[in-house]
Amino acid sequence: MSGVNLQGVVKRFGEVQVIHGVDLTIEDGEFCVFVGPSGCGKSTLLRMVAGLEETTSGRIHIGTRDVTREDPAERGVAMVFQTYALYPHMTVAENMGFGLKMTGHPKAEVAAKVREASRILKLDDYLARKPKALSGGQRQRVAIGRAIVRGPEVFLFDEPLSNLDAELRVEMRVEIARLHREIGATMIYVTHDQVEAMTLASKIVVLRAGRVEQVGKPLELYHNPDNRFVAGFIGSPAMNFVSGVAWRGGVEAAGLGGTVVTETDLPPGAVVVGLRPQHLHLAEGSTHRVEMTEALGGVSFIHLTAPTGEKLVIEAHQDLHAQPGSMVGLGFDAEKALFFAADAEGRRLR
Template identity: 60%
Template sequence: MSGIKLTGVSKSFGAVKVIHDVDIEIEQGEFAVFVGPSGCGKSTLLRMIAGLEETTGGEIRINAEDVTRREASKRGVAMVFQSYALYPHLSVFDNMAFSLSIARRPKAEIEAKVRAAADILRLTDYLNHKPSQLSGGQRQRVAIGRAIVREPRVFLFDEPLSNLDAELRVKMRMEIARLHRQIGATMVYVTHDQVEAMTLADKIVVLKSGVVQQVGAPLELYRNPDNMFVAGFIGSPSMNFLKARVASSGAGRLAVDLKDAPGVPFEIAAGANVPTGEEIFVGVRPEHVTLGDREGGVPLNATAEFIEELGGTGYLHVLTATGEEMIVECRGDERPHAKQAIRLTLNAGEMFAFSGQGERLR
């Protein structure tokens, strides 16, 4: 059964269309993440599901019920915001109980639900504290607890971790993942951070300029992107893209020449028949590029620029002969120094071919 289904959903502000005919189906109990760069429409789409933005066109269904024109309070959703939105003069208990108190629920019911949520979120020892006495991560857990006590059909998270420092974001990602496993509710989460998306999601929806680029499981998008945007956005560091020219095509293969390695044609799996001489892009991830010559690979000359040192792993930034930027994953002790001329080998079996317009050549 679908937890949320969007059919032909669009949104316009006057003459400007910001969400373009979105079709998404999120299964009940699934954790879906809307991801994309700032301004791509992901928060607007979330607010439309919540009922905080009117829908210009299309249909929104929650648990098979059409809620497109239903007011926000009657959709059975709870939203957790980036800013926490806690009442500073109320205790943690009263913040979490606020919606139940407004609904005039029995005191015993309020007590039971708040304490159950506090136990899940490890907030029991802080129920008498004020928000000012809590850390950022604890405040966000209170905001999540306030949503839990409402027992919504759907939880909506709008960049809830963006105000936290890097270490705390990692911890809170684990908390949210644990919460989803524990309560099994349908959750939709908005972020511009693709690491968050890869870590949390059962399903990722990649957006660009209000258009859905691809929907799928994290590793599906990583291993099988539909276009250069998805290939470059999903994965950290992002995929390398190099200019190439088609030498020949047929029988499910493309023979290509890299602009940076002319005269050394190699084959990429691609069913599309592309005219000889057409300019395309070849994509290869940093972990599929190695230092030095390797038999069976595609050789490439480059110059080391600098390295991001992470200890066991480093990410070497290089420039090719034509000035293309690339990132190479380095393991072990081998670390070239800046401005050193180096030799790289690209794994042709792990490469992707894209048209000049950025679409995947399959």
Template identity: 70%
Template sequence: MSGVALSNVIKKYGETQVIHGVDLTIEDGEFCVFVGPSGCGKSTLLRMVAGLEETTSGQINIGARDVTHADPSDRGVAMVFQTYALYPHMSVEENMGFGLRMNGVPKDEIKKKVAEASEILQLDQYLKRKPKALSGGQRQRVAIGRAIVRGPEVFLFDEPLSNLDAELRVDMRVEIARLHKEIGATMIYVTHDQVEAMTLADKIVVLRAGHIEQVGAPMDLFRDPDNKFVAGFIGSPSMNFLNGVVEGGKVRVPALDGEVFETSVGLPADGGDVLVGLRPQHLSVTEAKSSITVDISEQLGGVSYEYLTTSTGERVVVESKDEEVLKSGTTVKVAYNPEKVMFFDAQTELRLR
């Protein structure tokens, strides 16, 4: 097993640059997740590590080897794609061992490696079945097993759960987390789903428009984002952002009936604009005469979400553990935890600290 290091990696398609000087170190045995919206460059970056996309400039190392321009087969990586890409006429056992057979590995060794992988993935009873006789989750496990038998230094996952339904996605997240714990290999995983990122990763890399916005452990990004983009992307539901005005070293928020926030962070001069970040989990509501009204209430069993509309037209989402939800049109007062409020520069969107 090996770590992965990217140094000033750039990718261009003609004159269009899509990856902008990425520097990143992924430690041996680490589970690293690339996350970001569609078109941010996360899959392109993964494919550059795999050797499926040419690196325009910069260097990619796997372990101590410079693999920047090496063939994919010489990089010591195995990739699991969004589509299962299984051969329909082959059994599970044959699909898992196909790559080894193509490389001339002896039959006994193939059988041993397939048996080991099928035990890890709990596929033993399905080895003689064809893909059409498997569920979507089982097919994805076969695709992962095909990667395991190759014994790669690094596993690469390109949105492997996108084609599964909600329940199977949860089950497969657990399977992949268990797999990483069991074999301890370096894994790089691409997803646009921040819930997957938060639950799987040792390290999250948040990407936007080919740039790394922030790198860190899941809860570090949640608690201490560097900018509005990361704060809004990490966490579900997303952070609320309300316009605030600096007055006398404090921040007045018109949307919350002129509520004044005190803070020790460095603020712009009086009259300056800031964004006030409030996570739904850190808010609560009580019925009161106010300009803030309940628009919609969602009850999901153990948790509910109140969608509020303010007098300024800004929206606020509040998470509640109460079993009773408020009726639409109810006016409410919003309470907040002052220790959890974040402030961002309105122009640069950088966190004010």
């Protein structure tokens, strides 16, 4: 197995630059997730590692090899796509072993590798079936098995769970995490779903508009985001943001009902205050309008509109159901507040 190193990687389509000088090191055996909104460049970056997109400039190394100009088949990677791309006339075993068969591997070796992949993915009972007789989750496991039999240095996953329903997505997340623990391979996984990123990754790369915003372990990004974009993207429900003003005596935010903190070393001027939903709570008063309550059993999410028109979400772990249209008061844990610059960059201030 091998790590992956990107050095100043750039991608242009004609005059349009979509990847802007990405530097990134993925260690041997890491599970690295590229996450970001649609159009941020995460799939393009993955396809550049795979060799399916040409690198305009910069270098890509897999292990000790410079693979920047190598063909995909020579890079030692295997890719699992969003669509299963299985041959409908072939059995599960034939689908998994087809790549090795086409490259001239002996039948006995192909059969042995298929059996091992089947054991890992719990597909032994389905080897004689054809894809039409499989569920969506089973088809995706076959697609993963096809990658495993190749024995790649690096596994690449391009939104592999997007076509599955919610229950199967949870099941397959568990399967992929178990697969990584069992075989210990380097894996790069692309998703726009930050829940998948938080639950699977040992390292998350947050991308926006072809640039890396922050790299770190899931909880590092959750607790210590570098900027407002990362803070708002990592975490579900998203962090609440309200406009505030810093001055010598503290920080005021009308959307939170007044004073946030009474002492601060922030420079005077406009700031954005960030609070996660679990750090807000209902209080006495009638300052905020209830828009709706999502009562999910063990947790409720109460959606509010502040007097300023700003939207807020409270996470409550009691059986609360605030009536839509009613007015409530708002409290918060000031020690958990994060402060960001009010400009477009939104860098973390404290």
